[in-house]
Amino acid sequence: MAPTRQERKESLTKMREQQILDAALKVFSAKGFAEATTTEIAQEAGVAEGTIYNYYQSKRDLLVSVVKTFVITESFLGIFENAGELEFPALLTTVLNNRMDFIGESGKNRLLLLMSEILRDPELKMIYDRQVIKPIMTRMEKYFETKSAKGEFRPLQTGVVTRALGGMVLGLLLITLLEGESSPLQSVPRQSLVAEMVQLITEGVQPH
Amino acid sequence: MAPTRQERKESLTKMREQQILDAALKVFSAKGFAEATTTEIAQEAGVAEGTIYNYYQSKRDLLVSVVKTFVITESFLGIFENAGELEFPALLTTVLNNRMDFIGESGKNRLLLLMSEILRDPELKMIYDRQVIKPIMTRMEKYFETKSAKGEFRPLQTGVVTRALGGMVLGLLLITLLEGESSPLQSVPRQSLVAEMVQLITEGVQPH
Amino acid sequence: MAPTRQERKESLTKMREQQILDAALKVFSAKGFAEATTTEIAQEAGVAEGTIYNYYQSKRDLLVSVVKTFVITESFLGIFENAGELEFPALLTTVLNNRMDFIGESGKNRLLLLMSEILRDPELKMIYDRQVIKPIMTRMEKYFETKSAKGEFRPLQTGVVTRALGGMVLGLLLITLLEGESSPLQSVPRQSLVAEMVQLITEGVQPH
């Protein structure tokens, strides 16, 4: 059935809301919250400045909404659903590649720049924790516990290990960004990088 | 000998400069660069707003100066100088404790909040890279190469491993901050946390 | 036909722009550029301070715009178009009266006060030269050349004479302003003043 006028209108409205949100993400990421202007967001979204306020109460509200949409992609969490079927190194390789693709695709420092706003604000922190951190950590902890129980891993403090490993990915990214062009990692092929990390996590640094 | 009038004056001047720098660090950390106001920095420093401009050219210059003083503490780099005498686990334990003390003592998220400004600004990035990241990474890489060569470590891509390990510490901190009160790490004693990380880095997750 | 909504809006906008320009002229004239404040200009224009910046990029831009609108009135240049038909003394009388009316009507010292800003600033100087000085001088020179060629004037260095005569009007005004109330010219009727100047320019000071 063809959409009614009512429906078409609603879908237009939804679209406009999304446009604004996308624009806000882009601008906040590039400049940070304080240095972003509503003027620029409006331009980026292709709407008038006033229109933003028909959808969002304030610039701050827009930021909160942006963070709220930062849900972990289903595809990522899905990896863990079928995790039992894969060997750990294979899984880890998949996860690391997935994360690096994610960072790559959505703009190198988008995530990290938003992070600074999040760290500064208790409300945002809570939202982000609930929507991103907790789901991932829970999934990972469960995975490690199972593996540990089966004897495929040595006994682990899963709380610590998950955060250490999650942190490793995040921190590696940060350091790379800080080093910029001069980072020696720039010349390491992705495959080689991932392989080394997998080995580090699996075996540590000690000799066989 | 008693300080001359000249000397006393100079020391007063130095003190005032330091006061302003300290105040700036505090306020920038709490609010971020853009949302920090010179009024607040002046109040925090206990001087008039105009006085700031007798010492620093601009608010931006103040930020640069703050970042410049973020040199890695000598004590930290010193650890690596005498590194040969310690077993790796003992060294690692020392390093981790040192880092956590550092974070603890200098204000929980001070470092991380400044980092967001640093990431956004090429000039600051360069300064921070040169003064903090590079020295640490160089020291660590040399250490790992030596160990590897002696056969105490398996063959490593030291560039990757150092950044992964450095990143782990940084990222762990980030995640903890994001989780806040609700983090399970809150209830893990420092000693236990460090021990687990040491083991993870040494042996990885695989069973013996 | 009645003006469309669009047109009405545009005319309102034009009006506001003009209001601001008028206010700026007034305030700049009274206080000079540096001592004029945007606050005062806004008040004078009856708009908010921010509104100024919807129309002009900066206070400086406002000054430039003010100077740009100082085009010589058409009526003045028109005098020279039909100059051939008048005897020189009659023409001169017309010109002098026109200039004195102009000064009188547009605020006594407006022109002169702006001139100080103009003299100080190369860009403004160029604008004013191109829009006011050059057109007048060109017209006058052409006029004198023609008259000279016809033998109605003695042979003249027209470049010098035009500027000397233009300068006479300007300088007379300046001196009068400096002398203020105490000037003996205050008690000379306009007609008499103009007549004397005409005779001076025509015959000089020598006896017949």
Next chain:
Amino acid sequence: MAPTRQERKESLTKMREQQILDAALKVFSAKGFAEATTTEIAQEAGVAEGTIYNYYQSKRDLLVSVVKTFVITESFLGIFENAGELEFPALLTTVLNNRMDFIGESGKNRLLLLMSEILRDPELKMIYDRQVIKPIMTRMEKYFETKSAKGEFRPLQTGVVTRALGGMVLGLLLITLLEGESSPLQSVPRQSLVAEMVQLITEGVQPH
């Protein structure tokens, strides 16, 4: 007799006062009153900023003092003392040359830039009128009256003529400054310029 300590001190003091005044004239001329800073004046004078306030009550007071020193040079007024002995054209030539030297030597626009400050301020206007304008005008009027009475000039409204001629010199200068490099007067030799003006004033523009 050698100067006493007392005297030497006083002369030093006088010198310093003069230094400050000279510096102020220079800076005010170059930038205008409002845009000149006490810092710059102090630097120019080679004293500390605070020292200025030991000699002058305020920046404004400094401006007043600067204007007060703008007395007409004796040499100029002296010209008129012995005026009787010279033919008018010779005298006029002397005066014009003197004025143009004066302008040339003391910096092209020094006088004119100060004039804008003077025009804006009643107190300064009065001072300048009394010290510069009035003496010149009085002298000139007396001269013209005498000449007129003797029949060497036609009957003149001396008040008007003196101001018209004084204004001519001033205005010519102004126009030249406004035209800058592009002025045709740039290529007219001084002698020729003066000669033309003398003839204009003496005979006017009419043919013999």
Next chain:
DNA sequence: TATGAATGAGCATTCATTCAT
């Protein structure tokens, strides 16, 4: 609902003036 001009509070910065040494 969409628009965009108007608003005015808020900020970084300047600079004349003061005053302790």
Next chain:
DNA sequence: CATGAATGAATGCTCATTCAT
């Protein structure tokens, strides 16, 4: 008297938010 650091009022300008159309 000389100094120059400290002061803080004043200013140009920005930008989130409102609201008449």
